[in-house]
Amino acid sequence: MPHIELLDQITIDKIAAGEVIERPASVVKELVENAIDAGSTAVTVEIEEGGISLIRITDNGCGIAKQDVENAFLRHSTSKIRSAEDLTHLSSLGFRGEALSSISAVARVELITKTREDVFGTKYIIEGGKGRTPEETGAPDGTTFLVRQLFFNTPARRKFLKTPMTEASHISDLLTRLALSHPDISFRFINNGQVKLHTSGNGKMKDVIYHIYGREIANNLIPLEFEKDGVRLSGYLGKPVINRGNRNFENYFVNGRYVRNSILAKAIEDGYKDFTMQHRYPFVAFQIEINPEKIDVNVHPSKMELRFSNQQGIYNLLYEAISKGLHEPELIPEVEMSEIKVPGMSEKKTGKRKLL
Ligand SMILES: Nc1ncnc2c1ncn2[C@@H]1O[C@H](COP(=O)(O)OP(=O)(O)OP(=O)(O)O)[C@@H](O)[C@H]1O
Numbered sequence: 001m002p003h004i005e006l007l008d009q010i011t012i013d014k015i016a017a018g019e020v021i022e023r024p025a026s027v028v029k030e031l032v033e034n035a036i037d038a039g040s041t042a043v044t045v046e047i048e049e050g051g052i053s054l055i056r057i058t059d060n061g062c063g064i065a066k067q068d069v070e071n072a073f074l075r076h077s078t079s080k081i082r083s084a085e086d087l088t089h090l091s092s093l094g095f096r097g098e099a100l101s102s103i104s105a106v107a108r109v110e111l112i113t114k115t116r117e118d119v120f121g122t123k124y125i126i127e128g129g130k131g132r133t134p135e136e137t138g139a140p141d142g143t144t145f146l147v148r149q150l151f152f153n154t155p156a157r158r159k160f161l162k163t164p165m166t167e168a169s170h171i172s173d174l175l176t177r178l179a180l181s182h183p184d185i186s187f188r189f190i191n192n193g194q195v196k197l198h199t200s201g202n203g204k205m206k207d208v209i210y211h212i213y214g215r216e217i218a219n220n221l222i223p224l225e226f227e228k229d230g231v232r233l234s235g236y237l238g239k240p241v242i243n244r245g246n247r248n249f250e251n252y253f254v255n256g257r258y259v260r261n262s263i264l265a266k267a268i269e270d271g272y273k274d275f276t277m278q279h280r281y282p283f284v285a286f287q288i289e290i291n292p293e294k295i296d297v298n299v300h301p302s303k304m305e306l307r308f309s310n311q312q313g314i315y316n317l318l319y320e321a322i323s324k325g326l327h328e329p330e331l332i333p334e335v336e337m338s339e340i341k342v343p344g345m346s347e348k349k350t351g352k353r354k355l356l
Pocket residue numbers: 030034035038059061062063064072073077078079080093094095096097098099100101143
């Protein structure tokens with residue numbers, strides 16, 4: 001057995017990057033979440049070749065001060081938490097302090113950033129974990145990341161990339177969710193020079209739904225507003241008529257974060273059970289606002305999973321909200337049956353419940 005040695009930092013970062021950066025869409029997720037945390041009101045994502053050769057993300061957020069630029073790329077460096085205690089009341093999407101170190105370990109990264117207070121911005125190049133000296137540069141307020149040649153130094157990971165078209169569609173799906181979860185931010189997505197998505201940022205989720213999914217879905221929505229036990233739900237339930245063959249249209253966000261959660265998915269699907277056939281899934285898009293102390297988002301490096309302290313409670317609440325929403329009278333209109341003659345009820349209308 002060879003003797004035991006501590007790995008060097010670049011190798012440590014490359015290994016750790018494997019958990020966070022799986023494909024181009026993971027880079028986009030991390031960088032857009034950083035832009036959201038930075039208070040941006042406009043975010044542009046441009047990709048070439050499915051993001052494999054180039055991802056450029058520009059925001060108009062708070063920027064990074066020159067003296068912090070190099071530190072931002074160190075593993076476990078973050079401005080968002082100060083101690084483990086802060087994890088219990090997180091309000092930001094990021095908190096692990098590892099996205100930038102992971103991305104820069106497996107790609108060629110260029111950063112241009114400027115805070116409102118600074119006159120000049122900073123340009124920093126870091127490739128495969130090796131950074132150059134930051135330079136002063138003219139720049140608008142905010143931050144631009146250029147990520148080139150993802151996995152140029154990790155061929156094992158590069159091998160698992162799909163075609164540029166497939167990778168681009170993962171990014172597109174992700175951006176639809178980010179846009180839905182933050183209707184107050186204007187998102188622009190440009191794929192190979194073509195604008196694929198441009199939301200207004202006017203704060204109205206329904207407008208984002210219309211923009212992304214079109215008229216048929218936007219015309220078949222039931223507003224969802226529900227509050228109980230300190231949990232607030234707001235957004236839209238699709239009428240059962242716009243059901244789908246897969247779960248891709250189940251959009252739910254917890255405190256602004258897009259997550260996958262089996263309890264939430266089950267509550268949604270059980271809520272729709274009486275209205276949809278087997279193996280059909282609803283369209284939903286809504287926010288769940290809950291006291292951050294009642295959830296744990298530190299479950300997986302991707303930050304896509306989440307635990308609720310009271311799982312049964314959240315299931316019951318969501319199930320109740322959805323059942324109530326779907327049983328609203330406008331969904332089950334009275335159908336005139338006057339042409340059917342029922343003995344003893346000649347002129348009176350009888351009603352029948354009909355599901356749309
Ligand atoms: N677009 C941006 N605008 C302003 N500051 C940024 C931006 N991107 C990154 N930063 C700064 O760099 C730090 C490191 O970013 P990084 O994404 O690595 O960690 P994090 O967001 O704190 O945690 P996580 O690893 O969970 O994403 C952030 O805490 C933030 O201070």
